[in-house]
Amino acid sequence: MLAYVIRRLLHTILVVFVISLIIFFSVRLTGDPVSVMFSAGEPSKEAIAELRSNLGLDKPLAIQYGIFLKGLLTLDFGESFRSGMPVGTLIFERLWATIALALGGIFVAILIAFPVGILSAVKRGTGVDFFGRIFSLIGISFPNFWLGIMLILVFSVQLQWLPSSGFESIKHLILPSITLGMILSGILARLVRSSMLEVLNQQYISTAKSKGISEWSVIIKHGFRNALLPTVTFLGMQFGSLLGGTVIVEQVFSWPGIGRLIIDAINQRDYPVIQGGVIFLAIIMVVVNLLVDLSYSLIDPRIKAGRGSQ
């Protein structure tokens, strides 16, 4: 178990290293940051050169990368070209908002998709199943910005129940979470349905029924518990990608998250923030994946961490 975790950590380091290479060089394809940093007039050659050397952009690429890498080792992502703030601080300021939104979305998705998926599977082929599947389809094919805007129109503008932008309280979390959760629940409900169908066909479900326990015990305790594995995998992966991939929802709700931080940084060619933000998200992704893998052995005793789960 410990050996496995260590191996996975080494794995993580390798992944982060490769990503650092890719992000470092690809960021430099977005254009010269200096050219967008002077607001008025044509800057003098000297001014440009001075700014370059201040930002460290005059050094050879290999040296620049070396500095970046060295910073990574000490978890120092450098300072923003724009604000001069440490990138680490910028990220952590927004981390909470991002995580809150991702968790909120997943929470809403679970709340909707578990019952819908389970019912669909149990009542397979009936009207319930039909509505469940239509629901999934709508969830999957809905553009999420549209849903977000509709929610704002109804609940913020018309009814004035909930705030529509920013993140100052739990109330602010509700609409964006629903927006995110609805989209996610479409896919999740499908997944739950199909893994439930597979599990409900197993012989041990007949065994459970033959014990005379209640139908819901059979479905939840014996069925759903076994259908959980693919679901947790999916949610773990989703959590990772939600951290960076909620940009549209963040835009609609003016959400102070990391996704928007990176988008803004790209527009401003703020290299350290882009690099730091992407690397940070990558690390979180890998860590979440590791946690998901470790959780397998809790869910399914047949899987020993480090064996069979790779």
Next chain:
Amino acid sequence: MVSKIMEVKNLQVGINHDNRDVAIVNGISFHLNKGETLGIVGESGCGKSMTSLSLMGLLPPGVRWQDGDIQVDKLQFKNFKNKDWRKVRGKKISMIFQEPMSSLNPVYTVGDQIMEMVLNHENVSKKLARVRALEMLHLVGIPRPNQVLDEYPHQLSGGMRQRIMIAIALSCNPEILIADEPTTALDVTIQAQILELMKKIQNQLHMSIVLITHDLGVVAEMCDRVVVMYAGEIVEVAQIVNLFDSPKHPYTQGLLKSLPDINVQKEYLSSIPGVVPAPGNMPIGCRFAPRCPMAHERCKEAPPLLTTSDGSEVQCWLYDDGAEKEEIR
């Protein structure tokens, strides 16, 4: 004096196809005596499993109870609601299945799975249920039962798992055990051990067993009486001695003839030419006639179940020629 513990009367189960009832089990009647082992034999697809699942109210989705009744003690299963069935399952009638490898839930310990049954039917504490589970493991001959109680199914061999299944099935002391091919998936030595165990426990607990198999060797070993099924019907019911010494129905004779040795039963089924007809596509008259070497003109009409002089019941016109043979249906 033998007394009946279960009586199946004119049981018909089937599917609904194009708004038409198609019987899979076509109006069968038989009974089970207290303390006996009743075998149900027949080729694959004859409806043995459907029959046994009806006894538990566990028919698969789409398959319905169409007619007839099953009576156990004073209970009549015909009008059973789900909650009535729940009181019967595991308490009065238990069942073990063919695939010990997949019959146990992989995510719960052996102990949990036995205790679940006990806690469901009896008003006992968890602690007591655990004690019962341990006793059951002793009873079914599990080595180091204390550890196994906290182990998961995947840590055990197929034979061990089938023993666990038996432990679960018997943990609430049911009167009837239905075993649907309990040893088919196991290798020969393990098979013999499991059968031995079932016999031993049957004597200890005085229960009745319905043993479904297509292995006549197992039948010879275990059963007191045998029901022979063909294409969803019962073609012969006989005491074990009569079944082997003087099989009546040409189908039974065919099954026996193709049994090369009591210990080797591979592929004996293939030696009756032809295959079992599918439900909904049954021949008119005697269902076995198209494959029967003795078929004659009369077989175009469905034969009744007749009683022969040695007490066997057989559904075949060949036995409708003497005064001592009385029509019972």
